[in-house]
Amino acid sequence: MNRLNSLFLALIISIGLTTIYSCQKEGLSPEANDITENVNVDLSKIKVTVKDGILHFDEGYFEAVDLISNATEEQLDAWEQKIGFQSQQSIVNNLYEEIDALPSEAEYKQFLRTHSDVLQLKDSHLSAKIDHPFYARVTNLENIYYVGESLYKVFPEKVIEIRNGDKSLLAGIESIEKNVGDNNVFVYPITKKIDGRSCNTFASVQTSNRGVVVVMFLSTVNYKGSNRVKVTTKVSGVKRVWGNWSAYRTKLRFECGAYRIRINGTDYSYSNWASVSYADVYSNVATRWVGPNSYASITSSMEAAKTRASSRGVGDRWAVICCNFGSNCPSTTGGLGLCN
Numbered sequence: 001m002n003r004l005n006s007l008f009l010a011l012i013i014s015i016g017l018t019t020i021y022s023c024q025k026e027g028l029s030p031e032a033n034d035i036t037e038n039v040n041v042d043l044s045k046i047k048v049t050v051k052d053g054i055l056h057f058d059e060g061y062f063e064a065v066d067l068i069s070n071a072t073e074e075q076l077d078a079w080e081q082k083i084g085f086q087s088q089q090s091i092v093n094n095l096y097e098e099i100d101a102l103p104s105e106a107e108y109k110q111f112l113r114t115h116s117d118v119l120q121l122k123d124s125h126l127s128a129k130i131d132h133p134f135y136a137r138v139t140n141l142e143n144i145y146y147v148g149e150s151l152y153k154v155f156p157e158k159v160i161e162i163r164n165g166d167k168s169l170l171a172g173i174e175s176i177e178k179n180v181g182d183n184n185v186f187v188y189p190i191t192k193k194i195d196g197r198s199c200n201t202f203a204s205v206q207t208s209n210r211g212v213v214v215v216m217f218l219s220t221v222n223y224k225g226s227n228r229v230k231v232t233t234k235v236s237g238v239k240r241v242w243g244n245w246s247a248y249r250t251k252l253r254f255e256c257g258a259y260r261i262r263i264n265g266t267d268y269s270y271s272n273w274a275s276v277s278y279a280d281v282y283s284n285v286a287t288r289w290v291g292p293n294s295y296a297s298i299t300s301s302m303e304a305a306k307t308r309a310s311s312r313g314v315g316d317r318w319a320v321i322c323c324n325f326g327s328n329c330p331s332t333t334g335g336l337g338l339c340n
Helices: 003-026 059-069 073-081 086-098 105-114 133-138
Strands: 048-051 054-057 119-122 126-127 144-147 150-155 159-163 185-191 202-206 210-223 226-239 244-247 252-263 268-278 283-294 300-311 321-325
Touching: 048 073, 059 133, 059 210, 059 226, 059 283, 073 086, 086 105, 086 126, 133 226, 133 283, 159 321, 210 252, 210 300, 210 321, 226 252, 226 268, 226 300, 252 283, 268 283, 283 321
Parallel strands: 054 144, 126 244
Antiparallel strands: 048 054, 119 126, 144 150, 150 159, 159 185, 185 210, 202 210, 202 321, 210 226, 226 244, 226 283, 252 268, 252 300, 300 321
16 A cells, blocks of 8 residues: 555544544433532541431531532442441331332331331322431431531421520420521421422322332521522432332432522522432432522522433333423423423
8 A cells, every 4th residue: 555545544534533423422412411420429528426326517517418418329328337327318218128028018008107207108109208318318217416506306398496406495396487586496498399389399200110209309508697598309219019109229310400599589590400320229319509608597489490300110201390481391201301
């Protein structure tokens, strides 16, 4: 082969390789650069101790919230084991494993009665009573934890802070709906609905024996008088167990995530939020902070929200949340990236 032919062949190969590379890049789904799994979360940074089975957070609580909220299930399980703590979420996950081994429906029903302190059955869906993923990971069976001197008690729809840490004030505290007691007792709501509308930020889809559930939460976190608002998306896989839907480990993803949050009269928006679990997990969770820190009291509301979620078990079917986005909603079927 002469020199001219050799140069021509090298040019052809170079063009071919460039074309292949370009086609591979163009073949990526629209959300590919937004999909994350937080494999680099370092939970050892969290300043926390365990006393009598209760977590006591020290300095850097906002960072701890961020790390715990965005770690993988495997990372959180290892962290709990390392610090010698068993969270309510770990307890519930173990119960899901036990449910799979129950030999009869009668034993299943008795099992639910025995563990009604942490499990609830509603509309044929079995779930944890404390279903917000961060609070389920930091509370014990008493639903409490500490940040400095402040004692926190978690309920399904709110968190109550007792700043002087007096446990005697816990009696009857569930009925409190607003701040009381000379700046000692504070109430922080956990919201799963669009403000002023009947549209809930909850959706599910099922096949005959598998399903997926997606929830978007809005909550306020306080640390030393500073308030921050966060949005959390949680996806769980479910399967049929004795006629009800119960969580199981599977691969999970959500995409097309978008929201508009109003904080003290100012709107904050975000779009193109997506996450995927590459391992079999009970839930895939991601959290984002919204708006600035504020030392003043915060009033927040979810004004619009949308996302779509799927699992290995439901194929190309998707559970879709779409509130206040008009007809600009994600598709309930099909492949990746069908966000409008």
